[in-house]
Amino acid sequence: MCGRFTITLEPADLQEELGLGDFPEDFIPRYNVAPTQPVPVVRDAIKKNVEWMRWGLVPFWAKDPAIGVKMINARSETIEEKPSFREAFNSRRCLLLADGFYEWQKGIGKERSIPHYFHLNKSKPFFLAGLWDSWKDTQGVPLLSCTIITCAANELVGKIHDRMPVILDASTAWNWLKPASRNDLRQMLNPYPANQMTGYVVGTGVNSTLAESRELVQPLE
Secondary structure (H helix, E strand, C coil): CCCEEEECCCHHHHHHHHCCCCCCCCCCCEEEECCCCEEEEECCCCCCCCEEEEECCCCCCCCCHHHHHHCCEEEHHHCCCCHHHHHHHHHCEEEEEECEEEEEECCCCCCCCEEEEEEEHHHCCEEEEEEEEEEECCCCCEEEEEEEEEEECCCCHHHCCCEEECEECCCCHHHHHCCCCHHHHHCCCCCCCHHHEEEEECCHHHHCCCCCCHHHHCCCC
């Protein structure tokens, strides 16, 4: 799964690296983005503007938005079968901005799980393939939410966890938002090449969703 990620660059740098449009005025770099929090998302391949959505998809037909807590990830292998994701896969795809993500290596016995941080070589920013939906409360107020698609882990991440988020770089990401056949879309949901990534152990400070500092992504000595 993917339960935490980072987006640590300033808007100007992200616009240059990823070809993005406008950003929310309240955007700030983050070192510990967690489920149910606002996340930066793009869903228009033409304007490429960035907007906020809540992490944890709430289907438009849901009775209670709390269901989103259980839908922070969507497995690529079953995305066309699950009622919560099937329609979104057809017509409500999105991209989440990121430049790294965390995974935890399970401890043996009573040992604590060990957090690892993964990013692209040269720390380049990237996109996470996602789905979005719009739910309305009883007053008709919309809630935009999203989920991150995961796939089998590559050789690097697989040493720590059997799943990883689907990573799309600037050369491939915009095709995810454009009309395409299901087969073409499925071809995009593959593990990112391990030789183009770096991973290392970090401190347990990231375990707290309240933690937020540059030190979280520093290698543990």
